[in-house]
Amino acid sequence: MPHRTSLITGGASGIGRATALRLAAAGDTIIVADLNADGGTETVRRIEAAGGTARFEHLDVADETSVTALTTKAGPIRNLINCAGILQNANRVEDMDLAEHDRVWAVNYRGTYLCCRAWGGIIAEAGGGSIVNIGSIAGKRMFPVPAYSPSKMAIHGLTEELAADLGPRGVRVNAVAPGFVLTEALQARIDAGERDTSIMESQTPLGRLMRPEDIAEGVHFLCSDAAAMITGIVLPIDGGWLAGVTYYSYAGLKKN
Numbered sequence: 001m002p003h004r005t006s007l008i009t010g011g012a013s014g015i016g017r018a019t020a021l022r023l024a025a026a027g028d029t030i031i032v033a034d035l036n037a038d039g040g041t042e043t044v045r046r047i048e049a050a051g052g053t054a055r056f057e058h059l060d061v062a063d064e065t066s067v068t069a070l071t072t073k074a075g076p077i078r079n080l081i082n083c084a085g086i087l088q089n090a091n092r093v094e095d096m097d098l099a100e101h102d103r104v105w106a107v108n109y110r111g112t113y114l115c116c117r118a119w120g121g122i123i124a125e126a127g128g129g130s131i132v133n134i135g136s137i138a139g140k141r142m143f144p145v146p147a148y149s150p151s152k153m154a155i156h157g158l159t160e161e162l163a164a165d166l167g168p169r170g171v172r173v174n175a176v177a178p179g180f181v182l183t184e185a186l187q188a189r190i191d192a193g194e195r196d197t198s199i200m201e202s203q204t205p206l207g208r209l210m211r212p213e214d215i216a217e218g219v220h221f222l223c224s225d226a227a228a229m230i231t232g233i234v235l236p237i238d239g240g241w242l243a244g245v246t247y248y249s250y251a252g253l254k255k256n
């Protein structure tokens with residue numbers, strides 16, 4: 001197994017933690033970069049308990065100074081996985097608090113942009129590698145989350161742009177678009193009555209919510225040599241939701 005380092009933003013929880021554990025199991029040295037030191041340390045503990053190598057670094061993806069400081073501290077890396085992000089509840093455009101709007105864009109889009117910009121060249125100089133951004137089905141179809149959905153659409157666009165930009169320097173850039181993933185963040189919203197799992201499941205052909213591990217498998221594939229000629233794609237990992245949501249909306253056909 002060749003030595004390689006993967007840096008995972010948002011690795012303290014949810015999809016980021018599952019991705020950190022999956023890449024560690026494949027032999028990568030992991031840098032867990034997050035605002036949340038307790039969660040990040042717990043991810044490191046779990047990786048080490050499984051025999052892997054990891055360390056935690058503080059990072060605020062929305063803060064350029066914090067991103068720049070970590071590029072120096074982290075050293076060369078092969079893979080960057082941009083999992084840091086914040087969810088949002090349903091709202092109308094005219095009712096949405098502008099401070100929340102700006103924060104969603106600052107973390108989800110600008111945070112991804114800052115990290116890709118900071119580490120793209122570092123990955124190229126270290127011999128090439130891979131960036132995987134976490135988009136969403138909400139970046140493929142519009143949801144009533146007026147900053148979140150557009151920010152994920154922009155991440156999908158940025159992924160294509162960077163694939164063309166960095167491909168000649170040996171850096172592949174892809175995204176995954178998760179469906180509804182049962183992470184701590186989503187569970188908290190289900191518990192608060194802000195999400196209805198029966199609707200999510202009934203619109204998903206494969207009939208269940210995603211687990212963080214389902215998304216981590218896709219990220220692992222995109223970072224692996226098996227994906228050596230794949231760049232610029234947005235891979236849905238949604239149990240078929242993108243196909244099902246329009247199919248099931250057509251009246252007159254009952255789902256089994």
Ligand SMILES: NC(=O)c1ccc[n+]([C@@H]2O[C@H](COP(=O)([O-])OP(=O)(O)OC[C@H]3O[C@@H](n4cnc5c(N)ncnc54)[C@H](O)[C@@H]3O)[C@@H](O)[C@H]2O)c1
Nearest residue numbers: 010012013014015035060061084085136178180181183185
């Ligand atoms: N859960 C879902 O259903 C779902 C679906 C599609 C896409 N996503 C996306 O997956 C990503 C991870 O979501 P999750 O469900 O695992 O959420 P989560 O809350 O479990 O994990 C997000 C992590 O990002 C960290 N974070 C937040 N702001 C940060 C910042 N400014 N700097 C550094 N770290 C920061 C948090 O501390 C947390 O550890 C997000 O981009 C989210 O939009 C989630």
